Amino acid sequence: MTPSNVQQTLVVLKPDTVQRRLIGRIVDRFERKGFKITALKFVQLSQDQAERMYAVHEGKEFYERLMRFVLSGPVVAMVLAGPDAVEVVRGMMGPTDSGQAQPGTVRGDFGMGQPMNLVHGSDSADSAANEIAVFFEPGEIVEYTLDTDAWTHGG
Ligand code: IDP
Ligand code: MG
Numbered sequence: 718m719t720p721s722n723v724q725q726t727l728v729v730l731k732p733d734t735v736q737r738r739l740i741g742r743i744v745d746r747f748e749r750k751g752f753k754i755t756a757l758k759f760v761q762l763s764q765d766q767a768e769r770m771y772a773v774h775e776g777k778e779f780y781e782r783l784m785r786f787v788l789s790g791p792v793v794a795m796v797l798a799g800p801d802a803v804e805v806v807r808g809m810m811g812p813t814d815s816g817q818a819q820p821g822t823v824r825g826d827f828g829m830g831q832p833m834n835l836v837h838g839s840d841s842a843d844s845a846a847n848e849i850a851v852f853f854e855p856g857e858i859v860e861y862t863l864d865t866d867a868w869t870h871g872g
Contacts, residue, residue, distance in 0.1 A: 721800035729837035732790035751869030756796040
């Protein structure tokens with residue numbers, strides 16, 4: 718078995734997911750894929766958290782609209798662990814514009830555009846570390862073993 722590059726990544730189920738009652742369906746996809754949930758919370762973002770999460774987009778033409786959207790209702794934030802988690806989660810999400818996303822991806826199956834594209838996933842290991850810190854204290858990340866680890870990634 719090849720050695721696995723186990724990473725942690727931040728996933729946020731955005732306000733449209735919560736309002737459309739799709740939380741369970743989307744979490745289910747990540748669980749079935751084999752990811753391990755190491756932290757999870759249901760939260761209304763503060764302005765400060767939203768600004769930190771989307772700092773790289775400040776000044777872009779869609780920034781104000783994006784802020785209004787992510788602050789419009791509660792979200793689910795979670796940390797997922799697994800081999801190449803950043804890249805694999807991004808693949809499962811699909812491209813930013815849900816209208817262009819392929820069937821089989823979260824955005825392709827449930828979305829029609831942007832900014833309402835259901836899910837956020839970190840785009841690099843560095844972003845993941847910064848974004849996880851926006852939502853979770855280090856003590857809220859739970860390290861544990863699943864009996865199925867060996868069956869999902871040769872643990
Ligand atoms: P990503 O979520 O696929 O990583 P980013 O480019 O990081 O996409 O943009 C962050 C979020 O901002 C997107 O998920 C989407 O909600 C929103 N967004 C990005 N580009 C546009 C746009 O051109 N129009 C409207 N909203 C956008
Ligand atoms: Mg992004």
